[in-house]
Amino acid sequence: MILDRPDVTAQEFHDATGWTIEPDGLCRVDRCVPLDGLEPDADGRYDLVALADRLAMPVAHDTTHRLWAVGPEAGGRVLDSALMPDLAFPDLSGNVFDVASLRGRKVLLLAWASW
Numbered sequence: 001m002i003l004d005r006p007d008v009t010a011q012e013f014h015d016a017t018g019w020t021i022e023p024d025g026l027c028r029v030d031r032c033v034p035l036d037g038l039e040p041d042a043d044g045r046y047d048l049v050a051l052a053d054r055l056a057m058p059v060a061h062d063t064t065h066r067l068w069a070v071g072p073e074a075g076g077r078v079l080d081s082a083l084m085p086d087l088a089f090p091d092l093s094g095n096v097f098d099v100a101s102l103r104g105r106k107v108l109l110l111a112w113a114s115w
Contacts (some may be wrong), residue, residue: 001070006061007045017070019055021046026054 001008001016010021019026025034033054040046048068052059058071087099099107 003048003068003070004066006048006068007041008048008051009045010040013046013048013051017055017057017072019051026051 001013003012008016014020017028019028021027021035022032024032026032035054038046038050038054048070049059051057052070055073057073060069060071061067062069088096089099091097
């Protein structure tokens with residue numbers, strides 16, 4: 001889920017994640033997670049970070065572009081940062097290409113496996 005603000009309506013959260021905000025808490029199929037007093041604001045919007053925290057979903061925020069992204073349930077296995085580790089790969093000619101040389105630029109990495 002990618003948003004341009006750090007809050008969501010119950011419907012937006014449900015459409016993006018499948019979780020429904022009910023009186024018992026956040027519910028999906030036969031699971032419910034308590035909201036413990038988390039209430040919507042006057043416009044009926046919920047704090048996105050607080051909802052994601054209750055479900056152990058990672059949240060990334062890009063201040064420059066005013067974007068928030070929430071990932072799927074991670075079960076405690078999330079990245080500590082959105083910084084790419086140092087990687088170097090051989091290019092098509094066999095020369096080593098250091099991905100760090102692209103820092104500051106938008107990069108799309110495409111991985112493919114035959115299985």
